[in-house]
Amino acid sequence: MLSMKNINKVFKTDLVETHALRDFNLDVEEGEFVAVTGPSGSGKTTFLNIAGLLEGFTHGDFFLDGVNISNLSDNKSAAIRNEKIGFIFQGFNLIPDLNLAENVEVPLRYRGFNAKERKIRVERALEQVGLAARMKHLPTQLSGGQQQRVAIARALAGEPRFLLADEPTGNLDSLMARQVMELLEDINKAGTTIIMVTHDAELARRAQRNIQIVDGQVCDFTMYQGEQGSVAQGQSVADVAAAEVVTVASSVA
Amino acid sequence: MFFYYLDLAWRSIKKTPFLSLLMVLAISIGIGITITTLNIYKMASVNPAGERSSSLFAVQLMSQDPDTWENLSKQITYQDAFNLLDSEVPVRQAAMFRTGLAVQTDDVNFSPILEGVRVTGGDFFGLFKVPFLYGGPWSKQVDKEGGYKVVINEDINNKAFGGGNNVGKTLLLNRKPYQVVGITKTWHPSPKYYDVNNGAFNDSEQIYVPFSLAPIEEFESWGNNNSWRHEDIRTYQDRLNSEMHWVHYWAELTNPAMQQEYKEWLVRYVEQQKALGRFKRPDAKGEVSDVATWLAYNKVVPEDNKVLVGLSVLFLIVCLVNMLGLLLAKFLKRAPEVGVRRAIGASRLQIFSQHLVEVGLIGFCGGALGLLWAWGALSLLSSRFDLEGSLSQLDSSMWFIAPIIAVSAAIIAGIYPAWRICSTNPSIYLKSQ
């Protein structure tokens, strides 16, 4: 489904060059639920943005669903984002002027669905996240957890095969976080591939597979444990059985 | 998609009413001024003869000696006018000039008024389709032999007789009795194309007397008299026999064959005059110009008007630069929202279009308001500064021109801001929220 080979991403600013990803390798199969953890600034968001075609990369190979992403036109990558990918952000990122239904409708507009089709899909998606009754409400009239559910509904409305979530529970209390996690699990069971960045080890553990990004590389957590000598609490209880063998970084700084 | 963008645009305008109003105002003022000057320009260059434009011809003759003027004069000599009247080719034709006469009636209480008078032939009224209320032109007989007949318009009719059908009554012009044969409706073609020498946008004369009376009554010329050589003109007869150019000449030639025939007739006339030793230059010739050509030749649309239109367009550009700044600020503030839209599948082109539609909508509102300003400005100009009548009317074409200019101008101003917002990297704004 997703295959990255030796992806490098360098951010150049006036003063510094940041190597956000270096020789990054990852394969994700259809239907997986992958939790991504790692220290702050290690490149998790960068990876997710590249995976979601929001950002280009400096070099390397990236195939999504068998399509080579390296040199896609803006129109093509927009279409792929629209049809195959759903995004969920830490900050929800609902459009404040639009009510819930209109927010959920946005990707469908760009897809070119007619009004009837849009209505059906919006209702279905909002029902799925349990907010069908509040369609006409504005985002500010909802709690954070509810807003994130709307964002999930928006991501689901286009029935994407691939859901990318960047700390979807980062701004939520643990109860709401669990609700959102359950929702994501249901979605995954229905067949959608999910990659979720999280700082919450407990949530990460519930995923089918855990990967860790350290310094812009995918890192086997046992090795990480060994070199650093100490590991954050959550990581030690990560489900090793579920975690696939990941490419071992040859030179972890 | 267009209606979706329109809906988004409307929401955005409502969301920042003050900023939006500012932009609409900026563009409306630019449009208002542009439309005002454009309207004056357009009205000044309108062809007043309408569909008759291509069958009415001003006649010119290159009669001057070599080494004098190189241009065709706008007017011709009296002798040539007199001779041209002999041609049987034109459907109608008339020589004319402007004079002034004191107007009186039999009524002793009526104090004399000095009025501009057109001295011309009976064909004048048919040539230029002057509408009659009562009566009509004088007869061919009068044109040949002279006769004290007069055509007046309804204003003079009201002043002198208190209105009504006064055909047959007597009007005194310079103390001579003239019989009223026709009363015309008020008629002011603008520009006054049949005589552009005497103020192309002035009102036309209200009194007409026969050209054939000129040698008898010795009407002064109130128009331009152009001499290409020194002549000792003492008497009116000297003037009539002189080589001075002071008479306008018009002929109606309804089809190309007739126009060709008339041109050939003129060639023969010039040859004949050459043979008589009058036209001395080898390239002496006759020329006919239809109304449009005639107006262009006489530069009836003054250059100042073009400058004025140019200046107002510059002003519009200043307004647009202002608007560009406001748009840039407004659009960039929306970057996070655009980031979301991009992330969930909007292409750059779609974001670009969305913003251009918004700009277009602002432009459209500005255009509508600008039209209102233009209308107000024209009314003000005509009431305060006595702007020549026909120039102060808002031409109906401006109803289309104003929004088109406004929308395209706004879009030009909006291209850069829209491009900026659609080309920013969405991931930056997604993170920061």
Ligand SMILES: Nc1ncnc2c1ncn2[C@@H]1O[C@H](COP(=O)(O)OP(=O)(O)OP(=O)(O)O)[C@@H](O)[C@H]1O
């Ligand atoms: N647009 C950018 N320009 C320059 N450097 C950037 C840019 N975006 C990210 N970086 C740098 O790239 C590195 C990886 O950043 P990234 O946002 O991927 O980290 P992260 O793992 O998501 O961190 P966090 O857990 O705090 O969200 C950081 O050192 C960051 O400073």
Ligand SMILES: [Mg+2]
């Ligand atoms: Mg991050």
